[in-house]
Amino acid sequence: MYIQEISIDINTKVDKNELVDEFSLLLSFYRSNGQTQGRIESQFIEGEKIVCLPFTLENNSLDKKYNSYYVNNQVKKLEDICNSKLRSKLVGKSYDSYEGPCKCTKPEYYILITNYITIESPLTCGDCNKPVPLYRIPKYYDHGYMPILRWETNYVSCDNLQMNCEVGERWALNQMQEINSQLSKQGLEICKKIEELTSIPIFYYLYNYKKFKGDELRKPCPSCSKKWNLKTRLHNLYDFKCNHCKIISTISSNS
Ligand SMILES: [Zn+2]
Ligand SMILES: [Zn+2]
Structure with a gap:
């Protein structure tokens, strides 16, 4: 699978514990929308930044075009709280041979x-x-x-x-x-x-x-x-x- 890094800079005086909860909520929305895999993500605070490293099936699973209504709402909420933009980037693959998920246009079943x-x-x-x-x-x-x-x-x-x-x-x-x-x-x-x-x-x-x-x-x-x-x-x-x-x-x- 692919491993992504989702992060946001904290440019306000927001309570960081509160922010962790809001960030967790975003991750649960990504998960319920099929954009990230797994049940628990590594999430951490690094200085004035909050970071998470979720698994995804495709290198572009976090692309905005796949976002759900709830993901979009939560991204906006976080960006407002932090006064900065949410970023995501591909950081690696779990196996060198991983070639991604199904790409069939119309599978038989x-x-x-x-x-x-x-x-x-x-x-x-x-x-x-x-x-x-x-x-x-x-x-x-x-x-x-x-x-x-x-x-x-x-x-x-x-x-x-x-x-x-x-x-x-x-x-x-x-x-x-x-x-x-x-x-x-x-x-x-x-x-x-x-x-x-x-x-x-x-x-x-x-x-x-x-x-x-x-x-x-x-x-x-x-x-x-x-x-x-x-x-x-x-x-x-x-x-x-x-x-x-x-x-x-x-x-x-x-x-
Ligand atoms: Zn297939
Ligand atoms: Zn039967």
Whole structure:
């Protein structure tokens, strides 16, 4: 991913603690607009300047053209409080080989998927398998994408519970692998709405751990009970895909 530096000079006698809160609010608006990735940014005061180093999917994710109503409002508020202009610049890449997110103009389909470790977009491209910055799709709700990020947080919370094993492991696992769980229902609702907004089909990734009696690849689609195994593994990851129910999965790591 790219690492950016967002900063503003403090040219007034503003209370710096108050300023930190206002700056944090700006970062949460960038996040809910899909312009920055991750949940906590490094933010610090350096003399008469406040600085933050967020991750972004594209080198120009902080471009004004992607700003939401809330981002613009908060930028103006900060600029007024500090009597200076907010600046942002690219400072580096997390990996030398990082080439950015999906650039497909009209992918055949998207996939809604995340896990406990990633901070990339939960929306990936079915064609190139790269993340899709949320600001590339029409605004989802209230000038941003918060409902999608809430599902993402819920999913990550469940994945953390099942990775840590001691507290609520089975419950969390079932939230992730049962098609009728609250988590899956929330995810499928999001898929439905993204499809309405973009006219691009979207598949919901269903976690698969439950052991199947017999040949794992013969396991039927958990929603329509039809055959859904793929002849060849897709993107070196997916083994099941039901075009009718729009769910996608992998073979169980438990078999
Ligand atoms: Zn793509
Ligand atoms: Zn199905």
